[in-house]
Structure formats: C-alpha cells, structure tokens
Amino acid sequence: MRWSDDSSGGRRGYHHGNLREALIRAALDLIGQKGPAGFTFADAARMAGVSSAAPYRHFRDRDALLADVARRGFELFTTALDRAWNDGRPEPLRAFENIGRAFLDFARKEPAYYAAMFEAGVALESDPGLRQAADDAFAVLRKASETLCALLPRDSRPPALMMSLHVWALSHGIASLFARPDAGRRKLPMSADELLEAGVLVYLRGLGLAGGTTGGSR
Amino acid sequence: MRWSDDSSGGRRGYHHGNLREALIRAALDLIGQKGPAGFTFADAARMAGVSSAAPYRHFRDRDALLADVARRGFELFTTALDRAWNDGRPEPLRAFENIGRAFLDFARKEPAYYAAMFEAGVALESDPGLRQAADDAFAVLRKASETLCALLPRDSRPPALMMSLHVWALSHGIASLFARPDAGRRKLPMSADELLEAGVLVYLRGLGLAGGTTGGSR
C-alpha cells in the first residue's frame, strides 16, 4: 500500500508508486490530444516518466490499457447518468431529460473517456468487467425508461427496452456528430443540448408521454 | 486516356494505368479489414502492386487519400439516399422511411466508406469538395423533412432543419452502435432496421405527422 495520491507523475525514487494510475492518466491525456488511434504505449510511458518497458508490469499491452480506460469511463458514465436520473426526482419527465443532458455533458467534458468507450473499437470482451460496466451504464437509461413507461395505461405501453435504445442511440448520435472536440463538422441552429432535449420531447410525445401539441406552446 | 477498367490490381507493364483507383480500392479493403486507424499508405501501395513511393504521384499523403475516400463515400451516400427518397414517391411518409433503411443499408454494406466518412476523423476541409459532398448528403434528408413538414398545418410546423438533424443523428447513432461490423456490442431484441423505423415513426407521431395511437394497432 502506498500514498495513492502522488499527483501527476512526480516520481518518489526508484519505484514510481502509482504507475498504473499514472499510465491511465497519461492515456487519457494522449487520447484527448490525438485521438484513440494516436495513443501509443511508449508515449504513455514517457509521459509517466518511466522507461518503455515499465508499463508491461501493469498491462499486458496497449489494448489492455485502453480497455481499462474504457471500463473506468463506463463506470464514471454510470455514476453521472445515475446522479442525473436521481431516482426520477423531482419528476420522471424532467429527470429523464436530465439524463440526456448528463450524456452530452460527459461526452463534452470527458472526450477521452468517451472516445475510449465508443470510438476506439475496444472489444467488450477484452477486459473482465468492461461489458458489465457498459451494461450498467445502459441499465440506468433502461430503468428510467421503465419508470416513464409505467406512467402510461397498461394497454398503450411501448417496450421500455426499445425506448431506451432509441434514446441511447439518439444521444450517442448527437454526441458523436455535434458535441465532440472535432465538432464544427456542421454548424447547428441550436446547441447540442437543446437539440437532444427537443428530440427526446418529440419522441416522448410520440409515445404519448409528454404533454403539449406540436405547436410553439412548449 | 486508358482502359479505365483494369480489374483489381492487374498490372499491364511499367505503368499501372489506373493506380489512383487501385489505391482507393486498396484503402477500402484495408479500412474494411482493420479500421481506418489500421490503414497505412505503404500497405495500400503493396496491395496495389506498386512500390511504396508510387502513391505520392497521386496523393499528397495518407490523409489526402482518406479524404478522397470519404468524399466518394458521401457521393455514393447521397445517391443512395436520393434514390430511396425518390422524390417522395409513392408517398412521403413511406419514402421517408426508405431513407432510413437506405442509411443503415449503406452503413452495413459499405462499412469502409462509412468509417472514412464518420469515424476516421477526417477534417471536412482536408479535401476540396468533401464538405460539399457531406452537405449534399445531408441535404437529401433536409429536403425530405421539408416535404413532410409541409403536410402539417402552417401553425404547427416544426423546423425542418431540426427534424432532419434529429433523424440524421438517430440514424447515425443506430448505425454506429448496432449496424457495424464490430456490432454485437449489445444484442438487440429487434433488427437495426426495425429499431430505426420504429424510432422514426414514434418521432413523426410526436410531430403530429404519423397516424395511429401508441398502442399495438400499428
């Protein structure tokens, strides 16, 4: 056991003390700068201030490190979504929209994690717990969808799984097209947040879940 | 001028005759096999059967080749979407759904193009005409959205641009999560096509555009 909070790369002698963490932080930095493809094992070692052989004490190879980053990303993602949902408070519909905002927020504020999770092509099997972590994140949205569905009369309830897949896909689509660092690929008439919120509202209205008519009354 | 249809790499002597095309085909092959990150200039040259210096006669560098692939991808994409829309025939709503199917179809059948277009991180400025080609593809969806919007009474028309962005994002989200070679990341209770069609229907209903109530009547 050791001081687990050796802030950013400062060596304490021969032993690094927290190389595993330092490598992960380095990976995040590098992915943030050059994308998941541009990240190399050697670079991460250099950034952590160790020799290029050192990382092998902690990760089988580059992919193992990436998979670990992705897993952690999903864990943080789950926490963020769960906090946004807040058990459906103050009110399911509003809480549902909060999930959407949290989704985009995460993509924007943690582009490196997001890239490792969704764009690095990491196989979900490459790390024990990665698939589980990804499933956990999705489960938040699924649970929220179920809560919303339960508000409808029993004979007009859409499948909650389908609903959560739709919202998940729409959120990811908006995030990856419009809320990433390489954004500006297309300039929008509104923010990504507004776009997602509007989309989810229209969708929910289509399910009979959100009030209002089509017009401007909001 | 020369026989432009020298099928797949067969040299005809000292001059290749169609190296530019052969390199693009090689790039598509390689991207299809190993993803856009795994594609290298040298590999493309090898696959086309020329020395590693030859590609420089046709492309400034690797990125220029990728950008060209992306541009061509968008051109094919535009054609596919436009054909699916078919000027709104036989009936706008059905034609609109055909666009969605064509979108996923393209992602599935041309994963290499799709990756170059949406996942390779190619800057839209890196090729003259790339941005235009991307805009043209989007314009098909936009035009279709406008046609649908025009079916609504003037005072309850949603902005067509917003509508097309929603459908574009949903389509891309579903394509990139569920309709790619690396799919199986999550197994679905329905096909990607059905998922997208259902999503678009719910969305359109939310706009007041598609008939039916929420229940199972379809």
Next chain:
DNA sequence: TGTACATCAGTGAACGCGCGTTCACTGATGTAC
C-alpha cells in the same frame, strides 16, 4: 510515316524514426525470525 523530344508515372534504394517487446539486471520494500 518516322523521328526527336517533353512529359509523365513508375522504380528501388536509402534514410531516420519510433514503436513494441524481451531480457538480464537492480534498487526498494516488506516480512519472518
């Protein structure tokens, strides 16, 4: 119809570079007694 010449699209050898990986090693740490 032939010849000279400009142009073009290739060659192949060479270079520097950085990556991934292995290896025997060694300094630091923790622990048994």
Next chain:
DNA sequence: TGTACATCAGTGAACGCGCGTTCACTGATGTAC
C-alpha cells in the same frame, strides 16, 4: 531491534520491424513537326 531474504517494480540496452518520405533514375506514352 536487527538481519536475511523473497518479492516486486522498476531500468536500460538491444532487437526487429514497418512506416513515411526523398531521391535520382528510367521506361512508357503522346505529340510536334
């Protein structure tokens, strides 16, 4: 409290490899006259 020892997490040198890129070159093609 001290000492011997096992374990662990690093080093640093070395390797093979493939990539990107440049260079002077040369074979093929097209064209002017």
